[in-house]
Amino acid sequence: MxxxxxxxxxxxxxxxxxxxxxxxxxxxxxxxxxxxxxxxxxxxxxxxxxxxxxxxNRMAANLRQKSSNVVGVIVNDLTNPFFVELLIGIERVLLQSGYITLMAHTAESAQVQEKVIASFREQNAAGILMCPAFGTSVETIDRLREMHLPFVIMVRQLGDLNYDYVGAANVDGTRMATEHLLRLGHTRIGFIGRSQNSLVGLQRQSGYEEALKQAGISLNPAWVVDSPVSMQGGQDGAKILLDMENGPTAVVCYNDLVAMGVLNELDYRGLRAGKDMAVIGFDDIATAKHTNPPLTTLAINPEQQGEIASRMLLNQLRDHPATHNHYFSQPKLMVRESSGGMLTR
Amino acid sequence: MxxxxxxxxxxxxxxxxxxxxxxxxxxxxxxxxxxxxxxxxxxxxxxxxxxxxxxxNRMAANLRQKSSNVVGVIVNDLTNPFFVELLIGIERVLLQSGYITLMAHTAESAQVQEKVIASFREQNAAGILMCPAFGTSVETIDRLREMHLPFVIMVRQLGDLNYDYVGAANVDGTRMATEHLLRLGHTRIGFIGRSQNSLVGLQRQSGYEEALKQAGISLNPAWVVDSPVSMQGGQDGAKILLDMENGPTAVVCYNDLVAMGVLNELDYRGLRAGKDMAVIGFDDIATAKHTNPPLTTLAINPEQQGEIASRMLLNQLRDHPATHNHYFSQPKLMVRESSGGMLTR
DNA sequence: TAATATTTTTGGAACGTTCCAAATAATGAT
DNA sequence: ATCATTATTTGGAACGTTCCAAAAATATTA
CATH class of the missing domain: 1.10.260.40 (lambda repressor-like DNA-binding domains)
Incomplete structure (x- = not known):
């Protein structure tokens, strides 16, 4: 040739x-x-x-015909499998709609996020799916809108919900978790997770508080531990609660990673989650059913969320007018051994 | 305004x-x-x-000046945290070199991979970092070369190593793992993992076999279980070995995910890894130190591999001539509880 | 000050596609 | 065969940048 x-x-x-x-x-x-x-x-x-x-040569084509066929996905924390699963749902829908999915990872840096948004804009992306990095300001969203760049926000909501948004019903989730523990007879229930400055954290914490209040149990502030969202954070949080005398007998965690840290600390102390202490996570990441013991948690179907968010964006791309659709994934309690309420495998 | x-x-x-x-x-x-x-x-x-x-408008600029500033990263399996960590290393180096990292996920589909490569090519990417999907043919690499598109292959090597490559010394790793188990007194050692059609699988399996041979122990083929690379795969593999009478007392796993599945099955049976059976993983993903019990494994530093691969690509981008650099990450045995050889936490 | 060297700025031609209005070819009806 | 329709094809002008050779402005020297 x-x-x-x-x-x-x-x-x-x-x-x-x-x-x-x-x-x-x-x-x-x-x-x-x-x-x-x-x-x-x-x-x-x-x-x-x-x-x-x-x-x-798509660059040449794009130059002439304004809009391109790439969709930018901005993810704040790939080390959390939740976001990977979200990504997979997104990718599936976009791929089969003929769009190219470009992913960028901000690692929770609002600064990197700015760069990435600018870059997607320069690349003339058709639209953006974004999980805002920690500390993202509302102005960032306003700016996205001013750019006339179609976008959907996921997971973390910022300011008024005057844009397409896909997330989970966080308050309901932790309320369900807490109620489950109450039903099992627990009255001393703690909470480990990020709440400072994090809306999702506050929401999840308030679901926990609501359930306690509903049951007429007064909140013990010492049992609410603010920790980083990681296995290490969960482990450190668990140490605090376990070192207390007369501490909680059950704990609701911000998410599965935190819960896994708790499981780890319990194991290290020769204790067993589900027996010596009830533990509930949030997200139901793929690992949750394979922890020791398997983790009771709230399924919020990240892949499905990704699919829905993508479809919202595709809608925007078809008929121009910006919409204000919202979708809140309703949590489903997955009862496994770690909460002690498991009956069958 | x-x-x-x-x-x-x-x-x-x-x-x-x-x-x-x-x-x-x-x-x-x-x-x-x-x-x-x-x-x-x-x-x-x-x-x-x-x-x-x-x-x-970078599209317009790229049209005139041949090469763009985007680097495409193609990853075969984001559900394995190993690849996420690899990605993070890549991203760090590329970002600070002024390149935009576009990531695409093939989910082990060689077909999707073809599309993605074509798309990166159309986008006029400066170069590509690729973890080949399962079943990638050597021709794919030849074609990349014909395109004059700078690239670095990671993790899985295909055909002759006549291109830049970054991976791990797999044979050494499993040999070290097996030798460690032998030193601990085990003589009945099994292997769970993917070997069929997978070079990495074959390498890791052969390290295990070499160590046994070296120790004068004959291989028991029934103890080598071929399973999918996932926690579920590991769990199913463990069932097979545990159901045997007079089965192995220790098991070397293809990777950490598989090992986690083994830990899970042991726990389900009321057995304890490191006591009732020694378990060793491979990769040392972040989760490995937080499993119950913590997993002994081989650290091959995915983030560093990502950094090195990126730097190889950057080199190619600077002085045109395609090179044949290879880097093999030397595994480091991380002794934790699951192998029973842990002394201090 | 004129001549020369140096710094700074500039118009026009690319780059590879799509869009458009208009040209051409094919078909059908009379 | 002629004309009206319809089905195909086409050249040229965009798109927004970079590159280049050359012009203009400024600084330096004799």
Missing amino acids: SLSKAPGSAITIHDIAAEAGVSKSTVSLVLKKSPLIKPETAAKVWKAAEKLGYVY | SLSKAPGSAITIHDIAAEAGVSKSTVSLVLKKSPLIKPETAAKVWKAAEKLGYVY
């Missing part, structure tokens, strides 16, 4: 046109699978393109 | 030029921070750009 062009220069539609004996416009139409052109002509063009090893 | 342009049309360097009273070429130079232009002129231009709310 010998190339007649200089090695550096790329094959363009002009080359194909010459090879196939048609005009560049015809080639362009063929590549777009336009119904206008005659099948035989199309076949000729495709053969020529194949022969020359043509690569479509 | 009132815009004088029509809402649809974007601000271009021409608009800035008009506003600042210079030529578009000058604006272009200013935006590139060229030392040629006079500081005062530059200031004027920046102010005008700011005032008009200019957004750099």
Whole structure:
């Protein structure tokens, strides 16, 4: 297979046109699978393109036709499997809609996030799906809107919900968790997680508080531990509660990672979650059913959330007007051994 | 802030030029921070750009100047935290080198991978970092080379190693693991993991076999279980070994996920890893030190691998000639409780 | 001050596509 | 065969940048 062009220069539609004996416009139409052109002509063009090893230059196309086919996904913390699962749902929908999914990871840095947004904008992305980094200001969202860049916010809501949003009913989740523990007879129930400055944290904490209040149990502030969202954070939080005398007999955790840290600390002390202390997580990440012991948690179906968010964005991309759709995944309690309420495997 | 342009049309360097009273070429130079232009002129231009709310159009720029500043990262399995950690290392280096990291996830589909490569090529990516999907053919690599697209392959090697590659010394790893178990007195040692069709699997299995041979212990084929690379796979594999009478007393696992499945099955049976059976994983993902019990495993530093791979790519991007650099991360045995050899926490 | 060297700025031609209005070819009706 | 329709194809002008060679402004020297 010998190339007649200089090695550096790329094959363009002009080359194909010459090879196939048609005009560049015809080639362009063929590549777009336009119904206008005659099948035989199309076949000729495709053969020529194949022969020359043509690569479509989307940069050039995008330059002319305003909007591109890439969707930017901005994720704040890939080390939390929850977000990976979210991503997978997103990717599935976008891929089969013909969009290219570009992912960027901010690692909770609002600064990196700014760069990434700018970059997506420069790349002329069709739209953005974003899980805001910690400390994202409301202005960031206002700015997105001013850019006329279609977007959907996920997981963390910022300011008024005057944009498309997909998240979970956090308050309901921890309320359900707490009620479950109450039903099992626990009255001394703690909470470990991030609440400072984090809306999701506050929501999850308030569901816990509501359930206690509803049951007529007064909140013991010492049993509410503010910890980083990580296994290590959960472990450190658990140490605090376990070192207390007359501490809680059950604990609701901010999420599964934190709960896994708690399980770890219990194990280290020779204690067993579900027997010596009830532990409930949040998210139901894939690992949750494989922890020792398996973790009772609230399923909020991240993959599905990703799919829904993508579809919201696709809607925006079709009929321009910005909408204000919201979806809150309703948590489902997955009872496993760690809460002590498991009956069958 | 009132815009004088029509809402649809974007601000271009021409608009800035008009506003600042210079030529578009000058604006272009200013935006590139060229030392040629006079500081005062530059200031004027920046102010005008700011005032008009200019957004750099990288598509247009890329069209003219061949190569872009995006690097594509192709990952085969984000559900395995190993790859997420790899990604984080990559991202760190590329970000601070001024490149934009676009990530794509193939979910082990060679078909999706083809699409993604084509897409990165269309996007005119500067280079590609790829963890090949399962079943990737050698031709895929040949084609990458023919495209003159700089690339680095990670984790899985395909065909001859005539390209930049970053991975781990897999054989050494499982040999070390097996030798560790032998030193602890085990003689009945099994292996759970993927070996069929997977080079990494074969490598890891052969390290295990070598160590046994070295110790004069004959291999029991029934103790080598081929299972999917997942917690579920590990759990199913463990069932097989545990249901045997006179089965192995120790098991080397393909990776940490598989090992976690084994830990899970042991726990379910009321057995304890490190006491009733020794378990060793591979990768040392972040979770490994937080499993119950904590997992003995081989650290191969995915973040560092990501950094090294990125630097190899950056090298290629600087001085054109394609190189054949290889880096094999030397595994480090992290002794924790699951192998029974832990002395201190 | 004129001539020269140096710094700074500039217009026009690319880059590879899509869009459009208009040209051409094919078909059908008379 | 002629004309009206309809189905295909086409050249040229965009899109917003960078590159280049050359112009203009400024500084330096004799």
